[in-house]
Amino acid sequence: MANHLYPVVMSQPPRYDDTETFSYPADTALPGWLESLPASWRPYAMLARLDRPVGIWLLFLPCVIGLAFQRLSGGLFLADLAWAALFLIGAAVMRGAGCTWNDITDRDFDAKVSRTARRPIPSGAVTLKQAYVFLFVQLGIGFAVWLLLPGDAKITALLALPLVAVYPFAKRVTWWPQAWLGLTFNWGVLVGAATASVITGPVYILYFGLVLWTVAYDTIYALQDREDDALIGVRSTARLFGKRAVLISFCFHMGAAALIALAGMFNDAGRIGAFTALVFLVHGLWQTMTLKTQGEKAALRVFKSNVWAGAIVAAGFLVAALVPDRAPKSIFAAPAVAPLERAESVALPFGLELRRKPEPKSDVWLVREIRAAMELRGLDPDATETPPER
Numbered sequence: 001m002a003n004h005l006y007p008v009v010m011s012q013p014p015r016y017d018d019t020e021t022f023s024y025p026a027d028t029a030l031p032g033w034l035e036s037l038p039a040s041w042r043p044y045a046m047l048a049r050l051d052r053p054v055g056i057w058l059l060f061l062p063c064v065i066g067l068a069f070q071r072l073s074g075g076l077f078l079a080d081l082a083w084a085a086l087f088l089i090g091a092a093v094m095r096g097a098g099c100t101w102n103d104i105t106d107r108d109f110d111a112k113v114s115r116t117a118r119r120p121i122p123s124g125a126v127t128l129k130q131a132y133v134f135l136f137v138q139l140g141i142g143f144a145v146w147l148l149l150p151g152d153a154k155i156t157a158l159l160a161l162p163l164v165a166v167y168p169f170a171k172r173v174t175w176w177p178q179a180w181l182g183l184t185f186n187w188g189v190l191v192g193a194a195t196a197s198v199i200t201g202p203v204y205i206l207y208f209g210l211v212l213w214t215v216a217y218d219t220i221y222a223l224q225d226r227e228d229d230a231l232i233g234v235r236s237t238a239r240l241f242g243k244r245a246v247l248i249s250f251c252f253h254m255g256a257a258a259l260i261a262l263a264g265m266f267n268d269a270g271r272i273g274a275f276t277a278l279v280f281l282v283h284g285l286w287q288t289m290t291l292k293t294q295g296e297k298a299a300l301r302v303f304k305s306n307v308w309a310g311a312i313v314a315a316g317f318l319v320a321a322l323v324p325d326r327a328p329k330s331i332f333a334a335p336a337v338a339p340l341e342r343a344e345s346v347a348l349p350f351g352l353e354l355r356r357k358p359e360p361k362s363d364v365w366l367v368r369e370i371r372a373a374m375e376l377r378g379l380d381p382d383a384t385e386t387p388p389e390r
Contacts (some may be wrong), residue, residue: 043125048096060091061310066192068317097138105168153194160187182214202266209259216252253284276316
């Protein structure tokens with residue numbers, strides 16, 4: 001969506017001048033916080049998207065979801081607070097590194113789009129060399145976090161690097177860059193699960209469910225840039241789906257809810273897991289209705305609300321890990337289980353033996369009726385049947 005302050009497509013990006021007041025992009029979420037930073041820090045905070053923390057939460061929450069999901073059987077531990085803190089630091093720096101890499105590779109595209117033309121690199125606030133230095137600083141902090149992870153989680157985290165490196169180029173070769181972003185952003189589910197225990201089949205189901213969720217919310221985000229993207233040749237699912245983008249994004253949200261519920265069922269999340277998937281689906285319905293009634297001008301606000309959608313899933317699995325699911329009540333009797341037979345005697349030292357007193361036989365109405373009928377016919381109900389002689 002073009003901003004009224006700038007033309008839709010800009011042939012030359014505005015250049016940053018130290019003598020002028022630095023102008024922030026129109027979509028910054030924390031302009032007051034940026035103002036509080038030293039002037040030399042502000043472009044780097046914007047380059048890492050620290051002024052837009054939504055992406056940090058969307059990268060952090062899958063890590064917590066994976067950790068809580070694999071704690072469903074054994075419960076949470078105090079050490080999980082430390083893991084969550086590491087995940088948050090890692091999400092902040094790796095998301096910043098990913099955004100820096102994205103801006104380096106997309107600097108020519110960003111200079112032509114009104115919403116991104118004021119970003120640090122196309123505006124000249126940060127040179128390309130400075131951007132690369134800043135990228136490696138963030139990767140260094142991420143490496144320190146990586147060293148503290150368990151062995152399996154380290155291997156899992158490393159496997160995400162090719163996805164991060166290739167993502168900026170996906171929009172140039174495929175109409176589905178949102179799917180690639182989903183594979184990348186939700187890799188934290190696998191890292192969280194590997195931190196808790198091991199990656200199992202239900203974890204993969206959960207992972208692909210969250211991938212569908214990312215396709216849904218990033219399609220909504222891409223609605224802002226459809227016109228600009230069409231002019232410069234950038235592909236997206238928002239352009240691919242056209243006028244049905246909102247409806248199709250909700251279909252992806254429904255698919256995500258179904259896979260989250262299925263994963264929870266296979267991992268014994270119980271009724272809390274099912275309720276979590278239902279609330280997640282209701283949130284997706286609210287997003288769709290908001291976009292239908294208010295139009296694409298609400299796209300950014302609806303996109304940001306997906307932090308709450310992810311928090312719903314994380315909170316649901318955390319509660320399920322803390323609260324054991326009660327046995328379901330039924331008007332029908334539970335299936336009968338034959339008790340183990342007790343030994344008639346117990347051996348004692350010195351060859352002695354302790355015999356148990358025989359337990360009285362259960363006397364229910366059917367047994368009484370059968371015994372009475374046998375006595376009327378002159379039969380002994382306590383007699384044991386002897387095999388016929390041949």
